[in-house]
Amino acid sequence: MRRLTAASRIAIPLVGALALSACSASGQDNTDSLQVVANPVAVKPAVSPAVTTKPSGQVLATPAVSAMATDEKTRTLAVAVTQPPSILVYDLDSLSTPRATVPLPAPAESLTTSGGQAIASIPTKGELAKIALPGGQLTTQPVAGQPTAGVADGPDTIVAVRDRKAVEVLAHGAVTKTITGQLYSADDVVDTGQGVVVLDRLRTAVFSVDVNAGTMGEGLRAGDGAANATSDSYGRVLVTDARAGALLAFSVGPLILRQRYPVPGGIYGIAYDHQRNLAWVTLTGQNQVVGFDVRGGEPTEKYRFPTVRQPNSVSVDDRSGRVLVGSAAGEGTQVIQP
Template identity: 40%
Template sequence: MKTARLAAALLAGALLAGCGSQDKDPLQVANNASAAKPASVPMSTPAKGDRIDTGGAVLDTLVVDRTLFLTRADTLLLYNLDDLTAQPRTVKLPGKPGKLSAAPSGALVPVPGSVLTVSTSGRSAPTEVGGKPSSAVLLRDGRLVVAFPDKDSVGVFRDGKRLANITGKVRPEQLFAVGEEVLALDPVRTALYDVQLDKRSFGTGVRAGQGAARGVTDSYGRVLVTDARSNQLLAFATGPVLMRQRFPVGKTPFGIAFDPTRKLIWVTVTGTNEVAGYAVGHGEPDLKYRFPTVGSPDSVAVDPRSGAVLVGSAATDGLAVVRP
């Protein structure tokens, strides 16, 4: 039995300008706002599936082709999905990495001063961008769009040259590309913004619950976001940005990944150390799986070929591999 019904789209009052001239930011609802954080609960129930020692806390995970990219404080590990017990390839990083995102035959890894393009073989090529990038997306036309939350800005690069610098009342922690459209998630304002590259400005901002944490795109042209304070999964249409769905998923959801083969959204529930899989191919999210997993499960990735779910522990519990 489903635990809740789909909420209606939020229309009246949901759309607000992201970079207006008002003295007060309309999307800043608290005087001392801060980004939502995952829960940190020791593992009390054995995690389902296999466990792999990652040698340290996991910051983020991403699957590209047959490779699992996994970041620690200053290291990128590359695991072969066909043999996860084999020793991973390692890439030393010049500092704490940001959010991983996919690139052709590899991953984009933001690090202090640059964005690394790392192939599945471990070969790394830097694009110098300066500053402290937190997220990057590569568009089909070759433009690299990079988030700089400490500067309230997004930079646009091509062939190593900066084409534009977009600034406004937005702290863009994570970027998403839907076709040629770019969106930015601001966890402090807990809002999702359209980034208007041609106009070189931030466009519409839409409230993203009470504690937007992490997001992912799906094959339906949407951005799905975990709300760690309201314990919900949020779904946004794009062009224009509109919240279309909100659905309860458990205590303090955080990590999120999409399986395009099975049309499943996987969410980590950090308050109870679980990972849950929801079918999203027919409208309302439908709970299909819920498993105990590692402590502090802040990140998750999925292998679209096998359906294996890979949950990273931000504590010392390593990586859980679940094959539903």
């Protein structure tokens, strides 16, 4: 992995590694070195103003979007919409209309794709929905608690379970491991290829997970309001800090904060273009999407486009470089060619 160091003008001290003995069971002990406030609250996206600049590119008519992801193997875009709860399956090379609509029992909170399959988390129903791509065949997997994110790891599925403060490993429909410890809330899980990291929005922190050993590893503060995370081409985890307005980069093995770059405007959603090494982030406070080159010592802005209102979700087509932005306000799914 290429190890990067942030420029001195954006370097910040870490608040601290975990002090396990200081964390109470309720997660409210002020001696905890990772805790920011006495009663932590998970961050929400900044509310978008009305659109005053025409969104770039093409806008597809869709209901409110809660999550989206692309699958390069099948050249598919999967879009989770809230009303009615469903997954819209598009051909990335012909985006005019969805090729399939897959009904869900309730809105999906997150959506990931891998090798011809989409995984949607449905925390209000305690289910993962698995959608075969590109056809849209649906199977559901019950999960004890509120599954907030699931990622494929070979034949296994790694699942973050919010209310149970756990990461579970599922194989062939059965739980093979339940990993707990140190979390206040398990809200997202990222597999970097060099390690697994879970995002805790309530504690605004990231934790390494040793899936093979079934243990929770070290943890670090992730700004003042960690919102969303993805992996990049260097085995790092990129995190949006929606409260402080920053893009964070963590290396894994061990978990180290490498960069903290200021991004004002309500940073929230994030996606990564592995072909061009661009991190795309949405600014919900400004109705914009911004592309940063992350190959150097600090991110370098390359693109900035006006978007649909409330651009909470973003994804990327690695082959073409197109950026897909979803409006949580029901104003469509945007397709931008940089």
